Amino acid sequence: MNRKFAPLFVLLLVASLLLAACPAATPTAEPAAEPAAEEAAPTAEVAEEAEAAPTAAAAEEDAHPGEEAAMAKGLTELAAAYHGDYEGTIVTMTGPFTDEDAVKFDNSMAAFEEATGIDIQYEGSKEFEASITVRVQAGDAPDIVDFPQPGLLGTFAKQGKVVPATVMIPEAWLAENYLQSWLDMATMEGPDGPAQYGVWQRFNAKSLVWYPKASFDAAGYPIPTTWEELQALQDMIVSDGDTPWCVGIESGAATGWAATDWTEEFMLRTTSLENYDAWVLGELPFESPEVKNAIESFATIWNDDSMVSGGRAAIVTTFFGDAPTGMFQDPPTCWLHKQGNFITSFFPEGTEYGVDYGVFYLPGIDAEYGSPFLVAGDIMAAMTDRPEVRAVMQFFSTGEGVKGWLAAGGALGPQKDVQLDWYGSDLERDIAGLVNNATSVRFDGSDLMPGEVGAGSFWKGMTDYFSGAADLDTVLAEIDASWPR
Amino acid sequence: MATASSAKKIKKTSKLGPILINGSLLLLILIWLLPTFALLVSSFRTRFDIQTSGWWSIVPHRAWMTDRVIDPDPNWDRDGVMNIEGAQGTFEEFRNGITLDNGTRVFWIGNKRIGKVEIQAYKWTSNFNFTLENYGQVLGGKTFEVRQPDGTIKTEQADNFVGAFLNSLTVTIPSTLIPILIAAFAAYGFAWMRFSGRRVLFVMVVALLVVPLQIALVPILQDYVRLNLNGTFLGIWLAHTGFGLPLATYLLFNYIRGLPRDILESAFIDGASHFTIFVRLILPLSVPALASFAIFQFLWTWNDYLVALIFIGAKPDVQVLTMRLAEMVGSRGNDWHLLTAGAFVSMVLPLVVFFSLQRFFVRGLLAGSVKG
Secondary structure (H helix, E strand, O other), X not given: OHHHHHHHHHXXXXXXXXXXXXXXXXXXXXXXXXXXXXXXXXXXHHHHHXXXXXXXXXXXXXXOHHHHHHHHXXXXXXXXXXXXXXXXXXXXXXXXXXXXXXXXXXXXXXXXXXXXXXXXXXXXXXXXXXXXXHHHHXXXXXXXXXXXOHHHHHHHXXXXXXXXXXXXXXXXXXXXXXXXXXXXHHEEEEOOEEXXXXXXXXXXXXXEEEEEHHHHHHHXXXXXXXXXXXXXXXXXXXXXXXXXXXXXOEEOEOOOHHHXXXXXHHHHHHXXXXXXXXXXXXXXXXXXXXXXXXXXXXXXXXXXXXXXXXXXXXXXXXXXXXXXXXXXXXXXXXEEEEOOHHXXXXXXXXXXXXXXXXXXXXXXXXXXXXXXXXXXXXXXXXXXXXXXXXXXXHHHOOOHHHHHHHHHOOOEOOOOOOOHHHOOOHHHHHHHHHHHHOOEEEEOHHHHOOHHHHHHHHHHHHHHHHHOOOOHHHHHHHHHHHOOO | OHHHHHHHHHHHHHHHHHHHHHHHHHHHHHHHHHHHHHHHHHHOEOHHHHHHOOHHHHOOEEEEEEEEEEOOOOOOOOOOOEXXXXXXXXXXXXXXXXXXXXXXXXXXXXXXXXXXXXXEEEEEEOOOOEOOHHHHHXXXXXXXXXXXXXXXXXXXXXXXXXXXXXXXXXXXXHHHHHHHHHHXXXXXXXXXXXXXXXXXXXXXXXXXXXXXXXXXXXXXXXXHHHHOOOOOHHHHHHHHHHHHHHHHHHHHHHHHHOOOHHHHHHHHHOOOOHHHHHHHHHHHHOHHHHHHHHHHHHHHHHHXXXXXXXXXXOOOOOOXXXXXXXXXXXXXXXXXXXXXXXXXXXXXXXXXXXXXXXXHHHHHHOXXXXXX
């Protein structure tokens, strides 16, 4: 008998497994959009409270200081959140932060979550770009998405999947707390014309040259402040028998992105900002003399075996994270490395800023174009419109929204109300100083271009050119041809 | 003559045959085992060693080893000919190393300003510097020190492998059992039951074999959103079941169809129902096919990244092993040295499954190869 019914038991077991999973299914998804009437309610409530705020705050013991501050900035939902109106609500987020970045992000949100009772559930994934496209198409978008590449956000904005930031945050506050160029970079074509989609939470600086400080001092090399001084330094290093630059652009499937950063730096330094913007939008083709000139002006360094550690052949095969290790050998095999501020996580353990390594601004070439600064960053865009989502978005638009991360290191804050003493390390404080000195700020062009180019043919084209597989004219024509029209 | 020559031929081939077979087997074994061995060695090496030298440097070999280091005399003429430790040459020659008659080599490292001169000897050496730290970080989770706005340092422990390992098991075991169960019933029905539309239905199932699962991601996710199934284990079990069913049905159909007709017919005559035949005859007889498909499906769901990424996502409480492994390399790939250890931990279970089921596997490989 037992043997006969064994398969039935298996069936029952499976069925019970299925049943066991069912209750777990229900609490996962929050209702995506709540009635609009409900949304308006807390706003009105807060407006009432605002009048009584001073007395109420004094009377209520646990009134959060952020409430008044938010009120003064016109951020009604944020004030209501600090008042505790949204306690117990959940705001889901998706983005590329994993591992250390995820820990730092959670950490910088902890104080806000504690004060407001809003639970921010961040789901970071390495393949974020792939999964978010599927999830948005399937109607499974989280409340807020963190885009490191505004180009991708632009695609969703055009489809009308994103709630414009100006709907959620008073325009006057955005204008007050961000430089105009940040607001411009968040402005994208929507279904009803251009609008600001998303707010910038943090950014990374790119126009930085790293050098081994201890060895630099021992050798008596000067820190260049102009392009001529940088060239003189290069020649000095070459005549001493070393290669000045550490360059590596290998990065698996993304090989070549480091070369696009160099192209952008030299675009900013050899031609006008208007041309740069037109190039990013696809109006100025890659084959134009301006772009070609920009690439050639750094290719003279890269193509010179005496200028690059390992010679030109090593550029394409060196992992971008391994490229700077030559600077930390004793004595160094290469002396200069241009990369964003994140590269410090690849520096050997135990090396210290100001002792083992230092950083300077990659100087401008032509006085006419000033000293531009290339940046990249994370733009937070809302996919749903609920009061607690508004509160979180408003929180991101204030310096407080990135304060915890600034203390932990590894990020810079684009908001104007960020104080320099919030930075936890001298390195980021110094970089923030360098950015403040810049005459213009531009976003990483390849991240703004359509994915086919900015994360495809541009990377591949630069790799082909520097590996010697194709000449520059062919490469530029190919990139132009791949631009979706 | 003819017989003699053919006999000679047979003798010749019979000698050559085993050599060819054994030789190619050996080659295959090397091709498979060498990278695995390299991975194993690398997983015990330190981060610095992994980045600066290959795993083969653990094998004793001869290399130039530094005996002593001297600081260059500032008075030496770096742009002319220098005389260091009995060696004579220009700066460029010293940078490439000048070997003396007594077997030592004078080597200049660094540039003219802050260089050093190493006196080296050619010696036997091996890099036997092993550590368990990689496994410690993989199994115990990385620790991060996060500075707080008030200046204090908070230590955060990142997620370790254990939770992800259990999640992977939770996903994999039902995702293997459910399709096998359904497919075995279906295969029996297609093979031995007479009903109208049998052929059409079977062709449809087989046709699904060529449909790539990627095109089903968005529609299925849309349905899951409506049913509140996304992000749940039930959702991914059903997804894996659906994606695995066509192959499972086809494979088991061909096997079950090949079972001797006589046995089934005598069972029918004895009055057995379809269910009795399936349970008492078909299931015991098709264990090899079931086991080999179980291996396929287990390995596929265990190593799956895409389906898990879309249907259950990366939240730590449901995250599977492959996703944890991908995150382990760090925010910007800066901890890729941990991948070797992580890969080994994730390989353990598939290896156990394979070796425990492998005696069925070879038999099962023939499943469906000969149609009855």
